[in-house]
Amino acid sequence: MYHSEAKTKRIVFKGELGVFNRLQSIYHDSNFVEKVRESLYKGLPLIANLRCGLWYSEKFDAKVYFKSTDGHYGNWSFSTNRLNLHLLDIVNKFNGAIIVDSTRKGKKFPDSFSRTIPIWTCVINRVLLILKKQQQQKQQQEEEEIEWDTELNMPGWVSDSEKDQVENKVVNKFVNQLLECGADLSGFCKSVKKPLRPIWICVESILQWSDSIVNPEELKFHPLYLVSCSDNRREGHPSYRQYVQGAGDDEEQWSFGLTPQLFWSNHKEILAQNRDYIEDYISQLLLDSKINSIEIVDEISNENDDNNSNNNNNINNNNIDFGEIDKVGETNFYISDSLKCLNNKIWNKFDIILNCSEIIYKGIVNEEEGKDQVRKSNYLHLPIREGKIGKNDLFNQLQQAEDFIIKKLIENPNYKILIHSTTGKANCVSIIMAIITKYFLKYNNNNNNNNNNNNNNNNNNNNNNNKNGKDNNSEDDDNDDEEINESNFYFKFSNSPKFKVEKIDIKISYLFIEKYCSQSLPCKSMRLAVNKHLMSPKPSLVYKGYLKENKK
CATH class of the missing domain: 3.90.190.10 (Protein tyrosine phosphatase superfamily)
Structure with missing residues (x-):
């Protein structure tokens, strides 16, 4: 029996790239994320880079959104709609952070890690240095040399030619965009004491034991550990045909409405399903989880009813x-x-x-x-x-x-x-x-x-x-x-x-x-x-x- 090319692709997609293999691959990659978290310095927050990264752990502390398309060659962008400035608060509090993402197409790292975040950190570092110098002048202090890294730190697999183009054509332009966009950076100027620097980790990285990892407080920079959790070595290997690199990407194409939160709430039951019945199980799970209404019992006394207006200075009481x-x-x-x-x-x-x-x-x-x-x-x-x-x-x-x-x-x-x-x-x-x-x-x-x-x-x-x-x-x-x-x-x-x-x-x-x-x-x-x-x-x-x- 012969199938059209389109139907053949659908059959292959459902088999090798379908929801069963993807969820198994996601769970496999999540073990690596947990290993990295345990191996690095204790207490560093785990952050998901939306949207793909959110699939790879059930215990994320925060989310960021750095788009890979902002780092595509010749199309480098710095979005003032997604400044991700809350990451500065997190890094300043914990002296560093672990950011998780994944990629397809046999690459080790997504462009969000290879280019977008390195450009972002460079822009942030340069802007903070400018603001710190301006602050010195306003306070009429003697201009002391501020030890501050403003280099464009990109990974070794990005060519020198591309790095030079980013450095000469766009970085300073992005610095001006950030300074002029109206974002309030004055607080970060005072609070952030060290520049940011990306550090890349993938499945080929050799992780040392946690007791030999340097305390981020002792470093001259705030490390952003960029963890690409999928294994590009398995992609296309005949022994790993069921493994899908970057399985969490483009979830609309394969998830049948399943979300990362719902997956991790029921991952043991989902992963135990037979390949032929997993789609039906997910559909039923979605149906069961869809709450149409919640019955609320009124336990408020009439006294409290009279106090519902503008007496709300403390929002952390009443056992709610x-x-x-x-x-x-x-x-x-x-x-x-x-x-x-x-x-x-x-x-x-x-x-x-x-x-x-x-x-x-x-x-x-x-x-x-x-x-x-x-x-x-x-x-x-x-x-x-x-x-x-x-x-x-x-x-x-x-x-x-x-x-x-x-x-x-x-x-x-x-x-x-x-x-x-x-x-x-x-x-x-x-x-x-x-x-x-x-x-x-x-x-x-x-x-x-x-x-x-x-x-x-x-x-x-x-x-x-x-x-x-x-x-x-x-x-x-x-x-x-x-x-x-x-x-x-x-x-x-x-x-x-x-x-x-x-x-x-x-x-x-x-x-x-x-x-x-x-x-x-x-x-x-x-x-x-x-x-x-x-x-x-x-x-x-x-x-x-x-x-x-x-x-x-």
């Missing part, structure tokens, strides 16, 4: 698990993705709750007529799927979320607002970003004229872009050379929205969000949905019937 609740800067917005979080005691801590998960929390408000009217009016459920598949849900629900929250803030600007999801905080962050851009971002009076001029220039650029067929909602912020100065703007609630949102407004708000929610940033498709909502030609209305549209 608030470990997964994050405060967004100095605003009254909070985000959460913990199932344990949303119970009736939450009303002692927050005045307004927006549930944007797909789960219905039965009992969070009393649905009986005449009962619990305050809670009922202060709670809204807008089901939004997470990630790329939920981008249309997000766009369609943003206006209702905005109307609900703004109406409540007009009632009382001091309300504490919790935005909740269960599969991640990116939807929560997207909603907050839309609101703070339209209702919170303000420019100082002495800069209004400059801002108006910038807006006029942006309008002219937009008109030119339209003539050239460019989409104003597209993300080309990395090429925006407009300098952002933190002294020019601030965030304070206003009853009325901006008449027109400009790209510079979105960029400022995104930098604010990244500063406080760096591990919950929305993906590109979600950001585009927010941009489309914000830059719609027709200004959105506040709650229908509450504030009428201005008719010209």
